[in-house]
Amino acid sequence: MSPSAEESTGGSGTASSSYSPLQPGFYVPTVAFFTPEDTIDEAATTKHATELAKAGVTGLVTHGSNGEAVHLDHQERMLITMISRKALDNAGLTDIPVIVGCGAQSTRETIQLCQEAKESGGSYVLVLPPAYYGSLLTNDLIMNHFKAVADASPLPVIIYNFPGACSGLDLSSDVIIALAQHPNICGVKLTCGNTGKLARVVAGTENTGFRTYGGSADFIIQTLAVGGHGIIGGLGNLAPKACLEVMSLWQSGKHDQARELQKIVARGDWTAIQGGFVAVKVGLQKYRGYGGEPRKPCVLPEGPKLTEQEEGFAELMAEEDKLGK
Known part of the structure; x- marks a missing residue:
């Protein structure tokens, strides 16, 4: 299973020689911000990273599913990670990690992205399995x-x-538990929503440094109830305090209150799940005054669809504002 910070990772010798296990908590996969000229909006990236950190999130994730990684070239990826890291450091929050999405379709490019993540200030990497040629890929591959x-x-x-x-x-849980034995694989994000799988992975990696996170804010309680270590969830872009409060209430034994707030979070997350990262940008623009356009071919909705998404976040954002007072 995963080692303590003092144990060597082994492998080819190019991997990190040691690591600290990820802290339990709520991590936010940030959205990418663009200027009207379709370049990286450095000011908005800095502002957003700083606001999330001050809200108390455990860490940030660049180039997750909310971060339009497939719309970015390598240099843009590195720039966003560097800006995010610098924003945290400038806010005096040097201990907050930045996890960097590094999924690619070839093993070669995935390794390259991991190396660039290190160069740009990342702390950990988040890796999707290659799937374009999925019919040719066995579990062993x-x-x-x-x-x-x-x-x-x-x-x-x-x-x-x-x-x-x-x-x-x-x-499957079997594949994840087997991979958890690698000394440089430290955790998993489960956006499949399969809480049975989550429970099996927790049980199969118990008493190790391996961390198991739910991948969506609509099952925070379910994750914690079976011993999961927290959530890596895009809804935190909009409502970090509400998401953190669900965790806090549950962990302090205030289960009825936690369940009531989880219902609100889940209803808001349904809007984000249906509309993807574009809906998250809609919510940021409506309720926080920044967000901007996604990169084409994606676009913001208009008319009734825009109103529907804005209103879908209203209950959650009212709760978020209450918690901010």
């Missing part, structure tokens, strides 16, 4: 991919299981 990446990555690897972004490819 997928596991070999993750092991090769973990051997070569200078940062600890978090497995990212998200069938919706991977042509339906869904890693």
Whole structure:
């Protein structure tokens, strides 16, 4: 299983020689911000990272599913990570980690992205399985991919299981538990929503440094109830305090209050789930005054659809504002 910070990762010798296990908590996969000229909006990126950190989130994730990674070139990826890291450091929050999405379709490019993540200030990497040629990939080939990446990555690897972004490819609990034995694979994000799988992974990696996170804010309680370590969830872009409050209430034994707030969070998250990162940008623009356009071919909705998404976040954002007072 995953080692303590003092144990060597082994592998090819290019991987990180040690790592600290990820802290339990709520991590936010940030959206990408663009200027009207379609370049990276550095000011908005800085502002957003700083606001999230001050709200108390445990860490940030660049180039997750909310971050339009597939719309970015390598230099843009590095720039966003560097800006995010610098924003945290300038706010005196040097201990907050930045997890960097590094999924690609080839093992070679995935390793390259991991190396660039290290260069740009990342703390950990989040890796989707390759899926474009999914019909040709057996479990053994997928596991070999993750092991090769973990051997070569200078940062600890978090497995990212998200069938919706991977042509339906869904890693089983058996595969994840087996991969958890690699000394440079430190955790998993489960956006599949399978809480039974989550419970099995928690049980199968108990008493190790391996961390298991739910991948959506609509099952915070379910994750914590079976011993999961927290959430990596895009809804935190909009309502970090509400998401953190669900966790706090549950962990302090205020289960009825936690359940009531979880219902509100889940209803808001349904708007984000249906509309994807574009809906999150709609919410940011409506309720926080910044967000901007996605990169084409994606566009913001108009008319009734725009209103529907804005109103879908209203209850949640009212709760978020209450918690901010």
